[in-house]
Amino acid sequence: MYASEKDYWRDFATDARRLGSPFYEQLALAVDGDTALKALAMRGRPGQPPANLLFAAVHYLLLRGADDPLRRFYATLGGVWAGEAVLPLFRDFVACHEDEVRHLVETRVTNTNEVARSCVLRAGLAALAKRESLPLHLVEIGPSAGLNLNWDRFGMRYRRGDAVVAALLPDAPLQLDCEVRGPLMPPLTPVPHIAGRMGLELHPVDLLRTEDRDWLRALVWPDQPQRLERLDRAIAVFRQHPQTIHGGDALALLPEALAAAPPHAAPCVYHTIAVYQFSAEMKEALTALLVTAGLRRPVWHLAFEFDGGDGYALTLSRHDGGKIETHKLALAQPHGGWLEWLLP
Numbered sequence: 001m002y003a004s005e006k007d008y009w010r011d012f013a014t015d016a017r018r019l020g021s022p023f024y025e026q027l028a029l030a031v032d033g034d035t036a037l038k039a040l041a042m043r044g045r046p047g048q049p050p051a052n053l054l055f056a057a058v059h060y061l062l063l064r065g066a067d068d069p070l071r072r073f074y075a076t077l078g079g080v081w082a083g084e085a086v087l088p089l090f091r092d093f094v095a096c097h098e099d100e101v102r103h104l105v106e107t108r109v110t111n112t113n114e115v116a117r118s119c120v121l122r123a124g125l126a127a128l129a130k131r132e133s134l135p136l137h138l139v140e141i142g143p144s145a146g147l148n149l150n151w152d153r154f155g156m157r158y159r160r161g162d163a164v165v166a167a168l169l170p171d172a173p174l175q176l177d178c179e180v181r182g183p184l185m186p187p188l189t190p191v192p193h194i195a196g197r198m199g200l201e202l203h204p205v206d207l208l209r210t211e212d213r214d215w216l217r218a219l220v221w222p223d224q225p226q227r228l229e230r231l232d233r234a235i236a237v238f239r240q241h242p243q244t245i246h247g248g249d250a251l252a253l254l255p256e257a258l259a260a261a262p263p264h265a266a267p268c269v270y271h272t273i274a275v276y277q278f279s280a281e282m283k284e285a286l287t288a289l290l291v292t293a294g295l296r297r298p299v300w301h302l303a304f305e306f307d308g309g310d311g312y313a314l315t316l317s318r319h320d321g322g323k324i325e326t327h328k329l330a331l332a333q334p335h336g337g338w339l340e341w342l343l344p
Contacts, residue, residue, distance in 0.1 A: 008051070009028050012051045013029045030087035031051070031090075037054065054105060061100060104215075108215055111203060113144040114273075114334075115174070115230060117272040118176060118336065119158070125192055134266040136268045137260070138198070139268070139270070140269075141254070143243075143274075155167070156175070159179050166185075178336060178337065184342070251282060251289065268299075270303065271303055275303065290319045293319065294324075295322060312333065
């Protein structure tokens with residue numbers, strides 16, 4: 001997702017600034033000058049983003065009670081950060097807990113489950129429903145804990161400035177806010193009828209395990225406590241409405257998952273900021289699988305990913321008889337904070 005390994009930490013800092021985390025922006029720029037910390041962060045599995053792993057490992061240990069002066073700068077732990085340089089304390093913390101941090105970096109993956117992305121997903125599925133009359137058989141690639149499989153159980157407030165221009169499920173226990181940018185209003189209806197839903201996840205998150213829940217929480221950026229609160233609420237929703245998640249290689253599992261769609265349903269594969277971890281060969285394989293499945297019956301593909309151009313884009317494709325029809329529906333903030341609809 002970033003230009004090069006050389007520029008990685010600076011690019012991460014730029015992303016952190018755009019996504020409203022000045023704390024991680026400053027920390028990433030500081031780590032860029034620390035050879036030892038960068039080497040430790042690079043011990044993660046292939047394809048895993050080093051900054052997310054290193055920062056989450058420290059956050060995880062703090063969330064689990066590690067007593068250290070660094071805590072007072074983490075808003076998710078009740079602290080306050082006012083621009084202070086935290087690298088010395090961060091470096092000392094890693095040195096004191098080096099074995100634990102290394103183990104987490106080497107064994108964990110970025111299972112981020114940002115449920116506000118459901119605001120973007122909701123608009124994309126409404127656009128799909130305008131084109132498809134059959135119920136949808138939903139297959140999510142890389143769902144992590146599967147929280148966004150419950151996209152239609154979250155309340156959503158779409159805003160322009162201070163005005164709410166659309167409110168969905170206002171009584172839901174979790175309310176999400178999304179700013180609408182640009183002149184067009186995203187479609188929010190009709191809501192497609194869902195014939196079934198499942199996730200395909202290489203590293204499933206078991207929400208019954210405290211360690212897995214804490215790691216999921218640790219991936220939230222510490223100066224964004226509101227994200228941690230909505231994550232906890234989304235976990236509570238999932239416990240009430242658990243969804244099926246199949247563990248394993250999504251590309252190996254996808255043909256069977258698509259074949260499981262009943263005759264009266266339209267298969268739809270979707271993913272939100274997940275395929276960036278795929279290699280170029282894996283992305284080509286995904287397209288080939290969708291083309292092959294589309295030879296038997298139409299298959300939809302809704303993708304919210306970094307597109308290398310305008311930023312993070314929502315695209316909708318239809319695979320039918322070897323033909324692919326693709327529309328760029330929207331641009332959006334990767335955490336779902338804003339949405340700019342493009343398609344009239």
